[in-house]
Amino acid sequence: DTEVTQTPKHLVMGMTNKKSLKCEQHMGHRAMYWYKQKAKKPPELMFVYSYEKLSINESVPSRFSPECPNSSLLNLHLHALQPEDSALYLCASSPFMRGGRKTQYFGPGTRLLVL
Amino acid sequence: DAKTTQPTSMDCAEGRAANLPCNHSTISGNEYVYWYRQIHSQGPQYIIHGLKNNETNEMASLIITEDRKSSTLILPHATLRDTAVYYCIAHNPNQAGTALIFGKGTTLSVSS
Numbered sequence: 001d002t003e004v005t006q007t008p009k010h011l012v013m014g015m016t017n018k019k020s021l022k023c024e025q026h027m028g029h030r031a032m033y034w035y036k037q038k039a040k041k042p043p044e045l046m047f048v049y050s051y052e053k054l055s056i057n058e059s060v061p062s063r064f065s066p067e068c069p070n071s072s073l074l075n076l077h078l079h080a081l082q083p084e085d086s087a088l089y090l091c092a093s094s095p096f097m098r099g100g101r102k103t104q105y106f107g108p109g110t111r112l113l114v115l
Numbered sequence: 116d117a118k119t120t121q122p123t124s125m126d127c128a129e130g131r132a133a134n135l136p137c138n139h140s141t142i143s144g145n146e147y148v149y150w151y152r153q154i155h156s157q158g159p160q161y162i163i164h165g166l167k168n169n170e171t172n173e174m175a176s177l178i179i180t181e182d183r184k185s186s187t188l189i190l191p192h193a194t195l196r197d198t199a200v201y202y203c204i205a206h207n208p209n210q211a212g213t214a215l216i217f218g219k220g221t222t223l224s225v226s227s
């Protein structure tokens with residue numbers, strides 16, 4: 001099983017709203033990622049969590065706040081977003097250990113529209 | 116991670132083999148070649164990866180040149196459902212928790 005699930009599939013929010021994106025995996029992966037993909041562009045990394053600790057933040061604005069409450073869950077809290085933040089938000093996970101496959105597996109994404 | 120270059124687009128007739136090239140002339144010794152594809156508005160799907168040897172799985176074959184400066188992804192019998200953007204990525208998987216650096220990829224259009 002290589003499934004990463006993301007909810008919601010679609011989200012429309014105003015610039016003053018607070019919302020959260022959720023990602024879940026049950027593969028025992030201890031590295032989890034948030035990527036952002038604008039229309040007709042490749043995915044770009046936002047954050048990496050390793051063993052539930054934030055290890056990489058690609059200079060993402062503070063209106064995006066990640067959280068990893070346990071080894072299976074990854075959230076992205078959104079507040080005061082701008083219309084240019086409209087994008088497909090992708091979650092991925094991979095093993096974090098010596099040896100073995102460390103392939104990243106992606107979820108289906110959340111399509112976000114900020115009005 | 117090393118930069119990769121791919122053609123912007125390719126066409127393939129249904130039932131024929133699709134051969135997608137990728138150049139990675141600056142790949143380092145510990146970087147693998149990974150291939151993902153992304154069907155419209157879905158998350159990227161892992162296809163295959165390799166270091167030096169050719170690899171085959173149920174989805175595709177990966178041919179890596181001896182000098183490792185280029186590779187080819189082969190979909191042996193393309194179907195309409197293989198229409199997607201295909202990304203070739205040079206990545207060191209032993210640097211756990213590091214990102215995949217996606218290039219622009221190749222848009223493969225399979226037609227009947």
